[in-house]
Amino acid sequence: MSAASENGLDDERPYRWPIPPPEGWTADDLDRIPGLPPHTELIDGSLVFMSPQTAFHGRCMRLLESTLLAQAPDHLDVMREMTVKLDAKNRPEPDVLVFPVEANTGPNQTWYKPEDILLAVEVVSLDSRERDREVKPRKYAEAGVPHFWRVEQDEDKGLPVVYVYELDPATKSYGLTGIFHERLKVVAPFEIEIDLTAVDRRRGGSEPA
Known part of the structure; x- marks a missing residue:
């Protein structure tokens, strides 16, 4: 023994x-x-398999989920950490998703269809850099997801930096439309304004000033 x-x-x-x-x-x-x-x-x-989550990663997801949910039109819903069945061999789990309310099928649902996703967000971790920067956005684009955000940690301030991409339907690839520090403001997939400095506040998300 x-x-x-x-x-x-x-x-x-x-x-x-x-x-x-x-x-x-x-x-x-x-x-x-x-x-x-x-x-x-x-x-x-x-x-x-996912590595243990960092505080930055968790706070970013909390901020984005709460703010997007507060600002989304009534016909849209927001969910974090749910998989998307892109095809038979790919089922990634974006950190945050925006999709039509009717894409919800019930309490036992475990995945969404790519054609239902309006926005997929990935918060980059040390072990996921290649997947979040290259592999997953390429697959989201090929599946027709119209909007993609990549969130990185600013090395100086420790705040989120959001890289916003929009799909070119002709080439099925993403084009960068903006890089946002401290405050994000876009009009697609709906009007969104996020105070990125709120990631450090205990409550997470906040309404824009």
């Missing part, structure tokens, strides 16, 4: 990683694989 470790980790049963089928996982498998960590994504048939 082995001695128990001081932190108790050696006493836990080892996690059995799911073994992928030869052709890779499918989008529907995310709802069937037992014991997956929270917020697991599927990219090109491979499972992607």
Whole structure:
């Protein structure tokens, strides 16, 4: 019998990683694989596991979700950390989504269709830079998502910097339409104004001054 470790980790049963089928996982498998960590994504048939969330990441999501929900027209809804089934092999989980209210199908819903998404937002983390800067926006664009925001942390002030992109439907690629520091103000997909400095306030989102 082995001695128990001081932190108790050696006493836990080892996690059995799911073994992928030869052709890779499918989008529907995310709802069937037992014991997956929270917020697991599927990219090109491979499972992607999330690292522990930073305070900056969590506060950005809280600010964006609350402010977008407060300013969205009545026919639109806002949700954080829900997957989008882009195709059979890709089911990413944007940090924040904007979509029509009728895209909600019930309390057991676990994903949305790409044609329902008006805006997908990704808050970049250290382990997700390549996915959030290159892989996921390319896939969102190819699936026809019209608006995409990438949120990065300013190295000097520690505040969010929001890179706003709009889809060119002819090329199915995104074009950069603005980079916003301290205050974001856009008219699409609806009129939005966000005080990005509010990320440090305890309540998160705030109405624009």
